[in-house]
Amino acid sequence: MKENLKIHSFAVILRNIIDLGKPQMPDFFEQEEAEELFSEVLEKKTEWFEVIKYVFGQVCTLAKKDIVHLEFPCVQLLDLPKVYYMEDAEVLKNFEKNPLHTAQIYLSIHRSGVLQTNIHIRFENEEGYSVQQAIDLARLNLRTLAIQIPENLAKKVEISQKEDRIRWIQSEKGTFLVASLKDLTTELLRPVVCQILQKKGSLNPIRDNRCISSTLVQVYKTSPECKSIEKFVEIGNYGKEIRGLGSLDRSYEGRSDAIVEQSFCNLSVDEEVGVFTFGLSDLMLFDTHFGDIVEKSFKEKSFKDPYAVVLYNSSHYSCLLEWVYLEKYLIDLYSRLLSQSIAREKTTPEQMLIIQKQSMHDLIAYQSGITPYPSREEFLEKARNAHRIPEMQEKLEKKRDLATDYVIQEYTLRTNKSIHLVNIFVSASAVFALMQVILEIQQVGSNKSIWGIVTTILFALTLIILWGIDKFYTTKKS
Incomplete structure (x- = not known):
């Protein structure tokens, strides 16, 4: 009989992507310029963030001028059932007596006017989390939490008590927001970022009010140990458990063997890590050899935090996955804009041409490539195919042609x-x-x-x- 799987060390990266509106400025920001513009709200740079930014610059060399990275102050999360229905005093009391999760907030602003919020939360337990416990922690983006907001962010947003989905609590102990992490992105981070960006130049109206979320789970240490990724994810071993954690599926035990087996397609080009995608969630699983690599890197390089070494050796996959989800969002955004333009009355060919040019400008990096490394390009292509991006791209091209023909015909008829x-x-x-x-x-x-x-x-x-x-x-x- 196999031993129950325990997760001793893992991290969850929750990504929320929203639209800010197309920036109206001659040139996009340089990284240093963006850091200076946002200096009043930025956190003092941590080693974690510096490592992630460095790896992105090395791996995505050909696209680093299209995006800037910022580290916002971390927030404290209180995860309790029915926290939304608690009285304010009860929420504040639970903040003092219950364990909290620390969430690092890393923002990526793309030149298209799209903001990607990366919320990085690390979990460690010597006794180990059960698979169900780990799944519940990985689903933090799906439920309402109580969030302590740093004061330099809270003073930048107009606090309103009229919202139905969220609730603000202001007290001597600080400012708190009872909401989901998606609401944190749309109701706090978007207004703050837009307010600061408008100091540099104007923003067009928001094109899409949706918040598109995805989750990346990175599993570093388990018991029993993962000595071989291929064998570890077999049905007879821990395939169902790993799929359940990667797909955030609480009912993983009831899935058929055939479905579980079909779910596993390792996109990784390295032996010590497995990368699996499950729709809007992904999982990275590291074997015991990865620990040796981390230990060696820590001795050879001048890192202060051991976890920074883990990020140094794993972020090349997470930053490429970040670009995959950004591309998916942009394709979907411009597909919706084309559909809306067709449905709207009195759309001129000039207006349609503007949308066409913007979509081609914002997506050109993906057509020309974003990384100079063949192995990383191989992974990127595998990830794009797994997320069916070529199919989405083809549909967008067809919609472009159809939309242009439709508008030209309508314009000709009016003429x-x-x-x-x-x-x-x-x-x-x-x-x-x-x-x-x-x-x-x-x-x-x-x-x-x-x-x-x-x-x-x-x-x-x-x-x-x-x-x-x-x-x-x-x-x-x-």
Whole structure:
């Protein structure tokens, strides 16, 4: 009988992607410029963040000018059932007597005006978490929490008590937000980032109010130990448990062997790590050899924090996955904008061309490549295929063509209608001129005012008759 799986050390990276509005500025930020602009709210740089930023710059060298990374102050999370329905005093009391989770907040701002919030939470337990406990911790992004907000962030946002989904608590002990982490992104981080960005240049209106979430689970240490990733995820070993943790599935035990087996496709190009994707969640599993690599790196390099070495040796996969989800969001965003433009009345080809140019500009990095390393490019292609991005890209291209044709046809139809009206007016003017000549001959010595009224009535009747004839033939042809 196999031993129950315990998770001793793992981390969860919760990603929330939102739209800020397209920045209206000649050039996008340099990293140093962005750090100076956001200096009043940024955290003192930690070794964790410096390592992640460094690895991103090394792995995604060809795309680092398209994105800036910022470290916001960390927040404390209180995870209790039905915390939303507790009185304010009870929430504050539970903050003092219950264990809290520390969440590091790393922001990535893309030149397209898209913000990706990476919430990094690390869990360690000598006795080990059960699989169900680990799954519940990995699902933090899906439930309401009580969140202690740092004061330099709280003073930047207008606190309102009128929201139904969230609740603010202000006391002598600080500012607290009772909400989900998705609400933290949309109701706190987005207003703060937009407010600061507008010091540099204006932002277009927000194009999409949705918050798209994904989860990355990184499993560092288990018991029994993972000596071989391929054997560890077999059905007879711990395949169901690992799939349950990676897909955030509490009912993992009831899944059929065939479904579990089909779920495992290792995208990694390194032997010591397995990377598996399950839709909107991913899992990285490290074997015992990874511990030797970390120990060696810690001795050879000047790291102060042992976990920074773990990030140094694992972030090349997480930053590439970050780009995959960013690409998915951008494709979906511009697909929705094209659909809305088609549905909207009086869309001109010029307006459609602007959307086309923006989508091509924001997605060009993916077409030209973002990493110079063949092994990382191989992983990126595997991840893109696993998330069906080529299919999404193809559908976007088709929608671009269809949208352009549709708008051009609609615009041409409106132009033809205008030409019809001009033709009617010209015809009526010609008839009117002829009638004027005839009437001038007959009105010699008579009352000119009466003939003027008659002329005007006849012109109006001629215009109506010609318009009616044109309408009749146009309807008949269609």
